Amino acid sequence: MxxxxxxxxxxxxxxxxxxxxxxxxxxAIRNPKAALRHILPDKRDLxxxxxxxxxxxxxxxxxxxxxxxxxxxxxxxxxxLACT
Amino acid sequence: xxxxxxxxxxxxxxxLAKQFIPAADEVWRLQHRKDLDCLFFQGFSEExxxxxxxxxxxxxxxxxCCSPSGRFLGSVNTTDPRRMERMxxxxxxKWKALPAKDRLLDYxxxxxxxxxxxxxxxxxxxxxxxxxxxxxxxxxxxxADWRATAWNVDSFWVRKSEARTLLPARLGKGQATAWPAxxxxxxxxxxxxxxxxxxxxxxxxxxxxxxxxxxxxLSIRGDLVAVRFDGTSRATTTGTWPKKGRYAGMAEHGxxxxxxxxxxxxxxxxxRASGRFTAFELVAVGTRWGQTRYNFRQGDLDESxxxxxxxxxxxxPGNRVAPAEIGAYGW
Numbered sequence: 001m002x003x004x005x006x007x008x009x010x011x012x013x014x015x016x017x018x019x020x021x022x023x024x025x026x027x028a029i030r031n032p033k034a035a036l037r038h039i040l041p042d043k044r045d046l047x048x049x050x051x052x053x054x055x056x057x058x059x060x061x062x063x064x065x066x067x068x069x070x071x072x073x074x075x076x077x078x079x080x081l082a083c084t
Numbered sequence: 085x086x087x088x089x090x091x092x093x094x095x096x097x098x099x100l101a102k103q104f105i106p107a108a109d110e111v112w113r114l115q116h117r118k119d120l121d122c123l124f125f126q127g128f129s130e131e132x133x134x135x136x137x138x139x140x141x142x143x144x145x146x147x148x149c150c151s152p153s154g155r156f157l158g159s160v161n162t163t164d165p166r167r168m169e170r171m172x173x174x175x176x177x178k179w180k181a182l183p184a185k186d187r188l189l190d191y192x193x194x195x196x197x198x199x200x201x202x203x204x205x206x207x208x209x210x211x212x213x214x215x216x217x218x219x220x221x222x223x224x225x226x227x228a229d230w231r232a233t234a235w236n237v238d239s240f241w242v243r244k245s246e247a248r249t250l251l252p253a254r255l256g257k258g259q260a261t262a263w264p265a266x267x268x269x270x271x272x273x274x275x276x277x278x279x280x281x282x283x284x285x286x287x288x289x290x291x292x293x294x295x296x297x298x299x300x301x302l303s304i305r306g307d308l309v310a311v312r313f314d315g316t317s318r319a320t321t322t323g324t325w326p327k328k329g330r331y332a333g334m335a336e337h338g339x340x341x342x343x344x345x346x347x348x349x350x351x352x353x354x355x356r357a358s359g360r361f362t363a364f365e366l367v368a369v370g371t372r373w374g375q376t377r378y379n380f381r382q383g384d385l386d387e388s389x390x391x392x393x394x395x396x397x398x399x400x401p402g403n404r405v406a407p408a409e410i411g412a413y414g415w
Contacts, residue, residue: 028221028369028391032349035367039219039393041235048092051101053108055403056202058121060107062194065152068187070179072104072172073148074087075125077378078283080108082405083238 055081086163086282089230094165100172104149111145119200124154132159149175151187203406206415212242212250212361213397216275221369221389231380236279239407240271240394243415244359251299251354255309260300263315268295272317274409276344276392278372281380286409287319294318297348307356313366315348325377342374344390366394 028035054060057073064071078084091097114125129144130136146161147168158175162168179187207213219235226232242250246267252259262268272295274286297315304310320343350366372390375381397404407413 028367029347029349032365032367035221035369035391036365036393036395038221039217039235039367039391040395041217041237044093045089045233045235047098048088051092051098051106053106055108055204055405056121056200057107057109057114057125058193058197058200059402060105061121061124061152061189062197064105065189065193067105068152069103069105070157070175071148071150071152072101072106073125073150074092074106074108075111075114075129075148076087076108076145077111077143078408079110079405080087081403083236083279083283083408 053081055079086230089233090163091165091168094168096169097165097172100169100176103176104172111143113202115142115144119202120196121200127154128156129159131156133161147171149179151179151182152193153187153189155182155186157182203410204404206241206406206410207404208241208243208247210360211244212247212364214240214242214364214366214394215397216240217393217395218278218280219391219393220280221391223388231281234281234380236281238275238279239397239405240275241407241410241413242267247361248359251309251311252301255301255304255356257301257303260298263297263299265295268297268315268317270413271295271297272319274407274412275394276317276319276346276368278342278344278374278376278379278381278390279408280372280390282378283408284376284379286412287321291321292317292319294345302351308362309354309356311352311354313348313350313352315368316346317348317368317370318345319343320345340374342372342376344370344372346370346390346392350394361396364394364396368392368394 053074054063060071060073074080076084114122115129116122128150129148132144132148133146134144146159148159149157149172151157157178158171160167160171216238217235249264250267252261269289269292272287272292273289277284277286294316296317297313300312300314302310302312320341322339322341325340346368347370348366348368352361352365353363355362369389369391371387373387374385
């Protein structure tokens with residue numbers, strides 16, 4: 001009995017929180033293009049990509065050896081060109 | 085993350101970077117594996133800023149300069165552009181002082197590329213490769229620093245055999261189908277995570293309460309099938325994990341709760357002739373709450389609006405980075 005009640009309460013809680021989320025962002029759902037523009041990076045966000053980062057250290061080793069230049073490595077927990 | 089805005093958007097640093105061959109890479113793999121590129125990194129990284137360190141963390145993340153031969157030239161882990169500039173200038177001076185015979189490898193590194201195994205090789209070139217951007221949606225109180233405009237990006241990969249299952253088996257206007265549970269869950273577990281300000285963990289399958297995405301066929305013109313996506317998601321977990329302090333020794337462990345819930349809407353075009361999506365836009369908006377150790381949500385634990393945008397990954401073979409949690413894909 002208690003388990004059934006708790007289960008129903010949990011389901012109700014999930015529904016209520018979803019409803020509150022739905023109430024919070026109907027504009028973004030009604031106008032997904034505007035939401036997309038807000039979320040995607042703009043020119044200012046992408047200035048750092050003007051540095052021609054190779055996506056792997058070894059790609060840089062290959063190019064640096066050929067071009068006789070030193071290597072600059074940005075090594076992060078999580079790939080620095082993706083989710084870091 | 086912060087380095088993108090604070091350091092690598094700095095004009096002086098971008099100008100200095102032209103004197104190097106720049107690369108970005110993931111440090112855990114470089115530190116721990118035995119592939120050729122990892123051994124190359126391990127050959128100089130111990131001379132750097134975190135050399136020999138195991139506490140409060142053993143990470144070697146940071147910015148390194150080295151010669152193609154693997155000689156250490158300098159390193160730092162900072163988001164202070166001027167400190168970074170000093171390190172780069174110092175490294176360039178050391179490079180210029182290095183005898184020519186010590187600068188380069190005595191073999192062609194391109195010839196040994198196939199000795200290196202990377203998960204980017206799993207890229208589904210005939211399937212569906214998406215970029216998943218995340219950002220806070222407008223909110224009343226915004227921090228007056230880099231967090232105000234923080235965003236992040238990850239990848240979401242779907243194999244060719246899976247991609248077709250996102251559409252109804254019978255293609256006709258008005259036909260609809262739910263995404264297979266495994267694919268909807270993959271997106272919710274690993275794509276809809278609060279990484280806006282920094283890396284975070286995904287969710288376990290049991291932590292996903294809702295992962296429902298439906299595809300409806302809008303129109304068919306020749307081989308091109310236009311579809312609409314609608315969906316909802318919710319993933320949440322409670323437990324005990326470090327909630328304060330960036331490093332193990334500083335961490336304050338304690339009861340935590342975190343989660344993300346969204347509503348989704350989107351459109352796509354599927355080309356029956358090639359079996360590929362030629363257009364794809366999906367927006368998921370909702371709320372996030374809680375924190376993980378490295379996602380910079382300290383002091384921002386309450387529910388607040390978040391958004392995700394999924395678009396096709398531009399075809400750029402030289403710039404493929406595997407999803408952060410591809411290890412959990414089971415590929």
